[in-house]
Every structure is written in structure tokens, then in C-alpha cells.
Amino acid sequence: MVKxxxxxxxxxxxxxxxGLPKNSRLAVLTVAFIxxxxxxxxxxxxxxxxxxxxxxxxxxxxxxxxxxxVILYRYGLSKLRNRVGQIExxxxxxxxxxxSDAELxxxxxxxVLHDIGGPGQMQLKAARVLVxxxxxxxxxALQYLAGAGVGTIGIIDDDMxxxxxxxxxxxxxxxxxxxxxxxxxxxxxxxxxxxxEVRPYNRRLTDENVQELFEQFDVILEGSDNFETRYxxxxxxxxxxxxxxxxxxxxxxxxxxxxxxxxxxxxxxxxFPKAPSALLAPSCAEAGIFAPLPGxxxxxxxxxxxxxxxxxxxxxxxxxxxxDALYAETRxxxxxxxxxxxVCKHR
Numbered sequence: 001m002v003k004x005x006x007x008x009x010x011x012x013x014x015x016x017x018x019g020l021p022k023n024s025r026l027a028v029l030t031v032a033f034i035x036x037x038x039x040x041x042x043x044x045x046x047x048x049x050x051x052x053x054x055x056x057x058x059x060x061x062x063x064x065x066x067x068x069x070v071i072l073y074r075y076g077l078s079k080l081r082n083r084v085g086q087i088e089x090x091x092x093x094x095x096x097x098x099x100s101d102a103e104l105x106x107x108x109x110x111x112v113l114h115d116i117g118g119p120g121q122m123q124l125k126a127a128r129v130l131v132x133x134x135x136x137x138x139x140x141a142l143q144y145l146a147g148a149g150v151g152t153i154g155i156i157d158d159d160m161x162x163x164x165x166x167x168x169x170x171x172x173x174x175x176x177x178x179x180x181x182x183x184x185x186x187x188x189x190x191x192x193x194x195x196x197e198v199r200p201y202n203r204r205l206t207d208e209n210v211q212e213l214f215e216q217f218d219v220i221l222e223g224s225d226n227f228e229t230r231y232x233x234x235x236x237x238x239x240x241x242x243x244x245x246x247x248x249x250x251x252x253x254x255x256x257x258x259x260x261x262x263x264x265x266x267x268x269x270x271x272f273p274k275a276p277s278a279l280l281a282p283s284c285a286e287a288g289i290f291a292p293l294p295g296x297x298x299x300x301x302x303x304x305x306x307x308x309x310x311x312x313x314x315x316x317x318x319x320x321x322x323x324d325a326l327y328a329e330t331r332x333x334x335x336x337x338x339x340x341x342x343v344c345k346h347r
Contacts, residue, residue, distance in 0.1 A: 137223030
């Protein structure tokens, strides 16, 4: 019997090297096995053929039973793996994630909040948000996104932390002066929440890198201090179908707009077809800025981003909100798409 089994193994591997398909090899061995059982059932005891093949059929039956158990085990394991694979394919990205006990405790105020709950918190953990600018608007937006548990946060900025930034850019500390803002912000965010991933991009947003960068994220927050970046971000977001949350500041007043492709609302170029002159939109260095104002608008930007991610509430996709800190006034201006907008008319 042992010799026949060794002969079967030799045949199997030689046939494999010869290119014989696996199923054909197994079929030959199965036919040989059945033939041996027939020989032991038909021929009388002491027959030379029976003697040469193990004298009794009992060892062959035991061997066949063991092989059958192995085949059944492998078949069951394969079916189980396929079933698990189908479940994983059917899951959404956030459902395949897990919140640790520490995260459940950390985000408990969200989880008990009816409109967010556990599913909403999982959506935040699965989300990827890019923040353009780690300055006045980016600072509070980043901190609230991190604190709320947004799983992946990207930061793009090519500036260094300066002493004059610290009056309002609360994410940076005095010891970070001279450090690239993206790395200063990254350090603070990870110190605030070690359960998130922070991706720093110490560079300027340009035509060459904008699409490749935006493709890695789900929502874009635009908090830069120049119209060139705002128009560039808008064009890329429209092209890729990404929601864009835009904020701007001037002295005592801030504004926020949300451009969401799903809402069929306007894009940034619909609301601002042309950039205003430098005299009408002076920089913070030239005109000054009230320190808490970026915190108000930046926090609202984070709120709109989180509502987009969780599908909660009404997103400001057809209104521009203006907050006047000097007179404690808030007003909304209705916005609409331009039919001939060169950016989004073919959307």
C-alpha cells in the first residue's frame, strides 16, 4: 500500500510538471483508488494482485475516509471565506472600521446625539478631509475636525509660523515660531487626538498638484488668504465633484459658503465671477483682524464639513452666511448658479 501511495505522489508531481491540469490529475488518482477497492472486493483472499496492493481493503477505506474529511474541511473553509468576503464587500467603509473603548468614551457626546449617533461617528472616522491653509480659519477648523474624530485630515500650507500669527491662529504655540505651519498643526492635532491620521503637505497649492491631492479626500475646506487659491480650489472641486467649504475674513467680518455638487447649487465662481481689487479686499496685515473672528468662522466651516460627512441637517449650499462681530449681527445672502458660469455650467 505504501509503495502504491508513493507511486501516486510521483505521478501527481510529474504530471504537474508536465502541465496536466489539477482536476485531471485528481481524476486519474480517484479512478485508480476506486479500481483498487473493486479489486479487493472482487478477487479472493491471497490473490497476488490483492497481496501487492495491501492484502485488505480496510486500510484503503480508512485512507479514503481521511482524504474525504480533508476535502470536506477545505470545502467548508472555502465557503466560509467566500461568505466573509461577500460580507466585507457589502459593507460601507465606515462599517468596516472599529471604535476602540477609548474612542467610544471620547466621542460619547456625539454618539448620544440623535442626529449623529454611532453610525455618524463611524462616518466621521472613515472620512478624509483636506484643509487648505493652517492659519486663522484653518486653525479652529482643524482642531474641531480632529476633536470630533475625523479619521484622516490633510493640511496644505507653505507658510512658516510667525510671531504675528499667534494673536488668532490658536493651533500654533510660541515655541513653533519658525516651524512650517503644517508640521506645527500636525503636532498639535496628534497631541489632541492620537486616534486620527494627519497628512501634512508643506507646499503651495498649484495647478500641477491640485487634482492629485484632491483625489485623496472626500471634503475640501478652503481657508486660504488669496483669491488665486480660492478659484483654483473651486475649479478642482467642481471637476472632481467634491464638496467645498469656503471661508473668508476681513477686519470684523467673516463669511462662509458651501459649494456642494449634490445640491445643484452654485460654485465659487458663480458667486464671485471676478476677484475684487486689492483696495476692496485688503489683507489681514494691511487692514487688521479681530482675533476671535477666525475662530467663529473656522468652527462653522468644521460644522458644515461634518454635516456633509454625516448627512445631518441642512448644509449652507445656497446661502452665504456673513457674521459681523463688531455689531453681533448675522445675515444670509441667497446665492444661485450662473447659467453661463465657465467653471460649472457643464456640471
